[in-house]
Amino acid sequence: MAEKEYAYFSGCSLEGTAKEYDTSFRLVMKTLGVTLTEPEDWSCCGSTPAHTVDHVFAAALAARNLAIVEKMNIGTLTTPCPSCLMAFKKAHLGMTEDEAFKDQVNELLDEPYEGGVISKSSLQIIYEDVGLEKIAEKVTHALPDLKVAAYYGCIMNRPPDVAQFDDPENPVAMDRVISALGVEVRDYAFKTECCGAAFGVPKRAMVNELTYKVLSMAVDAGANCIAVACPLCQQNLDLRQEQVNRAMGASFNIPVLYFTQIMGLAYGYSPKELDMDKLVVSAGPLIKTRIPIAEYRAMKEAEAAAAKKTPKAREAKEAAKTEES
Amino acid sequence: MYKVYFQTYEMDTINLSEKTNWEFIEQVQKESGENLSLCYQCGNCTAGCPYTNYFDYPVSMVMRLLQTGQKDTILNSKAIWLCATCETCTTRCPCEIDVAHVMDTLRIIARRENKVSEKDIKMFYDAFLDSVKRFGRIYEVGTLLTYNIRSGHFMADADLGPKVLTKGKIRFFPTKIKGSDKVAQIFERFRTKAKKHG
Numbered sequence: 001m002a003e004k005e006y007a008y009f010s011g012c013s014l015e016g017t018a019k020e021y022d023t024s025f026r027l028v029m030k031t032l033g034v035t036l037t038e039p040e041d042w043s044c045c046g047s048t049p050a051h052t053v054d055h056v057f058a059a060a061l062a063a064r065n066l067a068i069v070e071k072m073n074i075g076t077l078t079t080p081c082p083s084c085l086m087a088f089k090k091a092h093l094g095m096t097e098d099e100a101f102k103d104q105v106n107e108l109l110d111e112p113y114e115g116g117v118i119s120k121s122s123l124q125i126i127y128e129d130v131g132l133e134k135i136a137e138k139v140t141h142a143l144p145d146l147k148v149a150a151y152y153g154c155i156m157n158r159p160p161d162v163a164q165f166d167d168p169e170n171p172v173a174m175d176r177v178i179s180a181l182g183v184e185v186r187d188y189a190f191k192t193e194c195c196g197a198a199f200g201v202p203k204r205a206m207v208n209e210l211t212y213k214v215l216s217m218a219v220d221a222g223a224n225c226i227a228v229a230c231p232l233c234q235q236n237l238d239l240r241q242e243q244v245n246r247a248m249g250a251s252f253n254i255p256v257l258y259f260t261q262i263m264g265l266a267y268g269y270s271p272k273e274l275d276m277d278k279l280v281v282s283a284g285p286l287i288k289t290r291i292p293i294a295e296y297r298a299m300k301e302a303e304a305a306a307a308k309k310t311p312k313a314r315e316a317k318e319a320a321k322t323e324e325s
Numbered sequence: 326m327y328k329v330y331f332q333t334y335e336m337d338t339i340n341l342s343e344k345t346n347w348e349f350i351e352q353v354q355k356e357s358g359e360n361l362s363l364c365y366q367c368g369n370c371t372a373g374c375p376y377t378n379y380f381d382y383p384v385s386m387v388m389r390l391l392q393t394g395q396k397d398t399i400l401n402s403k404a405i406w407l408c409a410t411c412e413t414c415t416t417r418c419p420c421e422i423d424v425a426h427v428m429d430t431l432r433i434i435a436r437r438e439n440k441v442s443e444k445d446i447k448m449f450y451d452a453f454l455d456s457v458k459r460f461g462r463i464y465e466v467g468t469l470l471t472y473n474i475r476s477g478h479f480m481a482d483a484d485l486g487p488k489v490l491t492k493g494k495i496r497f498f499p500t501k502i503k504g505s506d507k508v509a510q511i512f513e514r515f516r517t518k519a520k521k522h523g
Contacts, residue, residue: 012463017494043461043508048410049450050457052432055356057515061457064511108514110507154411159423168416194375194411201472201481202445203407206379239485278492 004129007069007117008036009088011081011231012044017239018081018231020275024260025080025122027274031138031267032130036078039068045087048198055094056101060108062091067113080122080260082156082230088119089162121156123229123259124165127173132180139181140268142296145289148262149188149223150174151214151237153195153230168192174259178227181266182293190217195236204240208247211236215244215252225286227259234258238280255283265290339393346394353391357430363420364388370414370424380404384414384424391427397440405431406443448476454512456499461508464499 014022029036046061066088069077079085095102096115106112120128126135152171160168171192175185195214196207215237218226228234238256245252257279264274265287276283291299354361364385371383381403382390390399399405405428414424441447452471456464473479489495502508 012465015462015500016465016496017489019494041461041502041504043502043504044457044463046457047453047463049453051410051429052436052447052450053454054433054515054519055429057511060511060515061508064508107518108511110510154409154413158412159415159425192413194409194413197409197411198449199407199409199446201469202443202449202476203379204481206376206407210375239488242488243484278494280488280492 003033003035004125005035005037005074006076006078006120006125007072007074008038009042009045009065009069009077009079009084010038011079011084013081013231013235017235018258020261020278021080021231021234021258023273023275024258024264024269027269028126028260028263028267032126032134034125034130037072037074039065039072039077042068045084047083047087050087051090056104056108058087059091059094059101059105062087063095063105063113064109064111066092066117066119067109067111070113070116071111075116075118076125077117077119078122078125079119080229080231082121082153083232085119085121086155086162088117089164092117092119093162121165121229123156123173123177126263127166127177132176135177135263136180136182139266140293141266141290142293143181143183143262143265143287143290144296145224145286146183146262147222147224148178148183148185148227149218149221149225150178150185150191150227150259151188151218151233152191153228153233154192154197156229157192174227174229178259178262181263183262183266186218186221186223188218188221188223190214193217195233197232197236200232200236200240204243205247207236207240208244211240212244212248212250215241215250215254218254219252223254225255225257225283227257227262229259241281253281255279255281255286257283268292339395341393344395346396349396350391350394352434353427353430356434357423357427359422359427361388361391361422361427363422364392365420367419369417369419373413373417375411375413376407376409379407384408384428387428387431388422388424399431400435400438400440401442403442404428405435406441406446408432445476445478448472451475458509458512459501459505460499461502461505462500464496466495466497467499 010022042065046058050058050061095105157163157166157171158168166173178185196210200207234256241252261274368385371377371385374384377383387404408428410425412425418424449472452468456468473481
């Protein structure tokens with residue numbers, strides 16, 4: 001199979017507060033044999049603030065990057081950040097469906113964008129282009145203590161006509177990727193509820209309330225950590241978790257990992273390599289029990305064999321357990 | 326632990342033959358590309374809106390106010406600024422109206438007409454865009470500091486400082502891209518064009 005190659009647009013957050021997303025995504029792609037080439041001199045996609053100014057202006061900030069990628073002749077751009085993704089997809093759709101809009105946008109640019117770039121989220125290329133089989137094949141370590149709530153955030157899959165990926169109400173890609181690693185995923189009802197997005201700074205009280213609900217539902221689902229695919233979601237859920245506790249009288253202490261960090265752990269990279277120390281709520285205790293997959297399987301087999309051999313002993317053990325509880 | 330919100334809305338009697346701003350309806354339809362008259366007030370958008378507790382007018386009511394051309398009420402509303410474009414309304418609208426895009430269009434018009442009810446939100450967005458214009462990319466620390474100074478909320482998120490510092494999550498200097506002047510030109514060309522078209 002020919003090696004896959006993508007233009008990799010990391011986005012501004014991944015240079016700062018979401019550095020660990022960039023680090024872990026690059027490592028995982030290396031393991032999966034995917035080549036990432038960074039577009040030269042990329043600029044900010046414009047994100048939410050630009051589309052409060054003007055539709056054409058917002059599309060131009062995004063399309064400057066699409067024009068750069070178009071010249072790379074790679075065809076597909078991938079970005080881990082849903083906000084960048086949405087900016088690219090909306091600019092691309094607007095420009096390819098409406099010639100007048102395209103001309104207006106290109107008037108603001110030095111190099112015109114002709115509509116030749118497909119944008120996909122990093123989750124999408126992992127799930128669809130790499131595929132679950134290959135994801136499972138590369139696993140070297142088991143993470144027996146993780147119980148994950150997969151949180152997609154609001155715009156990874158929506159609106160469906162623009163996102164064109166997975167289900168807008170009950171997305172499953174991240175759940176399946178994590179399951180393919182052999183890690184336990186819990187049913188989680190708040191997969192796509194908004195965390196408060198970019199209002200963390202100007203409207204903190206509002207974000208604290210919304211984030212509180214997202215965290216509560218994860219705990220209710222029996223999860224002991226949350227997997228995310230968005231730098232802003234991660235920031236609101238992790239960096240602001242103590243603010244939420246203070247504002248809402250709660251006591252959450254639930255780690256919020258990028259799904260690529262979980263993949264990296266299953267692929268044997270060290271917590272240090274995956275920038276796990278950059279998480280504010282430490283995932284240390286949960287990943288301490290990580291063991292090589294062969295050892296884990298042997299342990300499980302031994303357990304199963306022991307249970308088979310001495311059914312009476314097992315019954316006694318279970319009875320003791322029931323008594324304890 | 327969840328708060329239960331009961332909100333009632335004062336109803337004004339509006340004489341529609343006198344107070345309907347037809348040009349405004351036309352303008353929003355044209356700029357958003359959406360057919361506003363398709364909305365039949367099912368309320369599905371409001372039912373799913375995570376921000377409706379904070380809105381002065383729920384999003385379905387904004388749609389109704391639009392259909393009746395209530396320009397000032399809409400442009401002065403907090404709702405249009407508190408919308409985060411989470412796309413739930415657009416995803417669930419049975420009439421396939423891109424409601425989030427309509428809200429976006431309303432913010433744009435409010436900004437253009439200098440009628441911004443939520444000054445802090447606009448200030449934060451502007452601080453963000455200033456960073457893009459100067460460096461070509463977002464410099465998170467700079468954006469926050471610019472906002473803090475301009476808004477007068479000097480200590481906003483100061484409690485997060487030690488966290489991001491010890492975690493090595495921030496850069497002390499912005500990355501200025503080579504083509505930052507090219508990005509700044511997008512801003513300039515847009516401004517010139519906007520001026521020309523009034």
